[in-house]
Amino acid sequence: MLLSAALSTWWSGIAVRHHPARLVLAAGDPPFEPPLPGIEIARSVAGLGDPEFARWVVGHRQPVDAVGAIELDTALTAGVPPAQIGVHCDDLTSNEMLWAASIGVGRLVISSTHQADVLSAVRGPKPVNVWLQSGSGCCVLRGRPSLRLVGLDAHRGDEDYADLVDHLIGEMADVRRESRVVVGRLGISGVHVNSDTVYEIDDAVTDGCIRYRVPRPQLLLSGSLVTA
Numbered sequence: 216m217l218l219s220a221a222l223s224t225w226w227s228g229i230a231v232r233h234h235p236a237r238l239v240l241a242a243g244d245p246p247f248e249p250p251l252p253g254i255e256i257a258r259s260v261a262g263l264g265d266p267e268f269a270r271w272v273v274g275h276r277q278p279v280d281a282v283g284a285i286e287l288d289t290a291l292t293a294g295v296p297p298a299q300i301g302v303h304c305d306d307l308t309s310n311e312m313l314w315a316a317s318i319g320v321g322r323l324v325i326s327s328t329h330q331a332d333v334l335s336a337v338r339g340p341k342p343v344n345v346w347l348q349s350g351s352g353c354c355v356l357r358g359r360p361s362l363r364l365v366g367l368d369a370h371r372g373d374e375d376y377a378d379l380v381d382h383l384i385g386e387m388a389d390v391r392r393e394s395r396v397v398v399g400r401l402g403i404s405g406v407h408v409n410s411d412t413v414y415e416i417d418d419a420v421t422d423g424c425i426r427y428r429v430p431r432p433q434l435l436l437s438g439s440l441v442t443a
Contacts, residue, residue: 260286263293278321280437284311287320297321301435303348303368304330316343322435324368324402326351335359346402349383353390364390366400366432376412377419379403384423391429399432406438 260281263269272279273294281287283306290300297315301322304312312330315323316337325331326348334343342363347355349369356362367386371379380403387398401420406412416436424431 260290263289263295269293282306284308284314287311287315291318304334305348309333313337322346322366322402324348325355328355331355331359331362335361337361346400347390349386353394353396357394364394364396364398366402366435367398368402368404368435371403371405371438376406376415377422380416380419381423381426384420384427384429387429387432388427397430399430400435401432402435402437404437406436408436408438 258268258272258277258279260279263272263279271277276296276299278299278301279290279295281290281300281302283302287300287302291297297319298321300320301324302315302320303324303326305324305326307315312323312333313336316334317339321344323334323343324346325334331345334345337343338361342361344363344365345356346366346368347353347364349367353364356364367383367390369379369383374382383401383403387401390396390398403416406416413436416434420431420434423429
C-alpha cells in the first residue's frame, strides 16, 4: 500500500506529505492517541469549565473550537490564546466578527459577502486570515485584499467521507485555477472520529491530491470522539 502510494505520488509530480490534523474532543473525553504521526488534538470549550483541564489545554497549547461569542469569551477567560481558537462567522454578529478579528482569532470561517465585507473593515499591518465555507465560492473574497484565504471548511452530513473529501479537494483545485491561491488547510466538522475514520479521511485526501494535482493541505477534523 505504501509503495503504491509512493509510486502514485512520484508519477503525479506532487509532493504529498502527512500534515497535522486537529481532532476536537468534548468535555470528559479520554486522551486520544492519534493513529498517524504529527496529529494535533484540539479541544472543545465545554471542557474548559474544569480548571485542571483548562490548565492542561493552555499549558500544552491545544487548539480550541468555539461556537458563538459566549464560547469565544469563555476560551479567552480560560487563558487560551486567540491564535489557537477557531470560530464560524455564521455564529457571530457583525460586531462580534470585528472583535474576533481584532484580537487575532486564528480561524475565522466565512460563508457570505456580508461577512467578507465586515472583516474587510479590520485595519492592521497584515491581512486577516479567513477560511471559506465549502460551496461559498472564492468570489466572496474578490476585491478584498485585506482578507487572505488560508483554508476551506465543510460540515459533514450523510455524505461518505471519501465523497466529501473528493468534493473539497476539487474545490481546492477550482480555487487554485480561478484565483491562483493555493489553499493550505482543509477542515471537516461533524466527524465521528475514531482510528478507522482518521485513516479513511487521510487516504481520501491523499487520493484527492493526486487526482486533482494539488499540494496536500493540513487537516482539521472536528466532532465527537470514539476511542473504541
